[in-house]
Amino acid sequence: MNLPAFNPTLPPALARLRADAARHWARLAPRERRLLSAGGLVAGAALVFLIFVEPAWTRHARLQEQLPTLRAQAARVDALTAEARSLQRATSGRMTPEETRQALADSLQRAGIAGETAPAGGADGALQVTVDQVSAPGLLQWLASVPSQTRLQLAEAEFERPTAENGRLMTGKVSGAMVFTSAAPGQGR
Numbered sequence: 001m002n003l004p005a006f007n008p009t010l011p012p013a014l015a016r017l018r019a020d021a022a023r024h025w026a027r028l029a030p031r032e033r034r035l036l037s038a039g040g041l042v043a044g045a046a047l048v049f050l051i052f053v054e055p056a057w058t059r060h061a062r063l064q065e066q067l068p069t070l071r072a073q074a075a076r077v078d079a080l081t082a083e084a085r086s087l088q089r090a091t092s093g094r095m096t097p098e099e100t101r102q103a104l105a106d107s108l109q110r111a112g113i114a115g116e117t118a119p120a121g122g123a124d125g126a127l128q129v130t131v132d133q134v135s136a137p138g139l140l141q142w143l144a145s146v147p148s149q150t151r152l153q154l155a156e157a158e159f160e161r162p163t164a165e166n167g168r169l170m171t172g173k174v175s176g177a178m179v180f181t182s183a184a185p186g187q188g189r
Helices: 012-027 030-092 097-111 136-150
Strands: 115-119 127-135 152-160 173-182
Touching: 097 115, 097 127, 097 136, 127 136, 136 152, 136 173
Parallel strands: none
Antiparallel strands: 115 127, 127 173, 152 173
16 A cells, blocks of 8 residues: 655745745844844743633632632522421421420521520420510511421410519510410411
8 A cells, every 4th residue: 555655845835935034044143043032932931821821820810719709608508408408397297396496496596586495394295485585576576487487386475574674664575485386287387
C-alpha cells in the first residue's frame, strides 16, 4: 500500500509572507531583535494571563464573596427541612408523648413565649402549659397555631391579668395555665 508522502510545504501566499518576515528579521540589528523578542514575550505572557488566569481568578473572587450567603441559605434550608419533618410527624399522628411535649415546648420558644410544659395530672396524654406575665396578643396567636403544629387542642384555660409591683394591673400581659389534649382525627388541621 502506498501512502501519500507528507509534504510540509506552506501554501505559496504563506511561504511568501514567511520569506518576507525572515528577510526583515535578518536586516534588524541584534539590539532590535532582542527588544522585539522581549516585547513578544511580554505580549504572549499578557495574552496567556488574560485568556487563562484572569477569568479563573475573577470567578474565584466572586465565589469567595458569595460563599457566606450560600452557607446562610444552606443553614436556612436545613432548618426548614428539620421543621418540615417535625410538622410531618405532628400531622401524621405518629408522635410519642415526649415528642408531642417537645413540639409544644418548641412552638412556645419559636413564638417567643416563656412558659413551662409538663404532663397534666389525670388526663391521658394531656399536657399543661404555665405562663407568667406574657404578651396577651402573642399568646392568643400562639394558641391559634397549636393545633396545626402539634395535633393538640385546648381543653381548658385559666388566665388572669398580673399585677405590677405597685399593685396595678399590667396592660397587655397575662398569666395562667392551659391544658391540651390530643385532637380527635380530622381536628386541628
